[in-house]
Amino acid sequence: MAKVVIYSTATCPWCKTTKKFFDDNGVQYEDKDVGADLAARQDMITKSGQMTVPVIDVNGRIIVGHDEPQLLEALDLKR
Numbered sequence: 001m002a003k004v005v006i007y008s009t010a011t012c013p014w015c016k017t018t019k020k021f022f023d024d025n026g027v028q029y030e031d032k033d034v035g036a037d038l039a040a041r042q043d044m045i046t047k048s049g050q051m052t053v054p055v056i057d058v059n060g061r062i063i064v065g066h067d068e069p070q071l072l073e074a075l076d077l078k079r
Helices: 013-024 038-048 068-075
Strands: 004-008 030-033 055-058 061-064
Touching: 004 013, 004 038, 013 068, 030 038, 038 055, 038 061, 055 068, 061 068
Parallel strands: 004 030
Antiparallel strands: 004 055, 055 061
């Protein structure tokens, strides 16, 4: 099973879309709220070089934004 971490904020619509995608596909994930957790924010920036959310880490593969084709590939899901 993939280790999935999503760096998100409470008000980000694309973060909500990505989490719904995970839920709909039975993907377990850890949600790190970078709006409230400064250490998580720094971790996200270090890993991705980005200050925007969502940033998704799938087994060390960094995906910036809700990029469904990349998520499907990284998670080995079929559509």
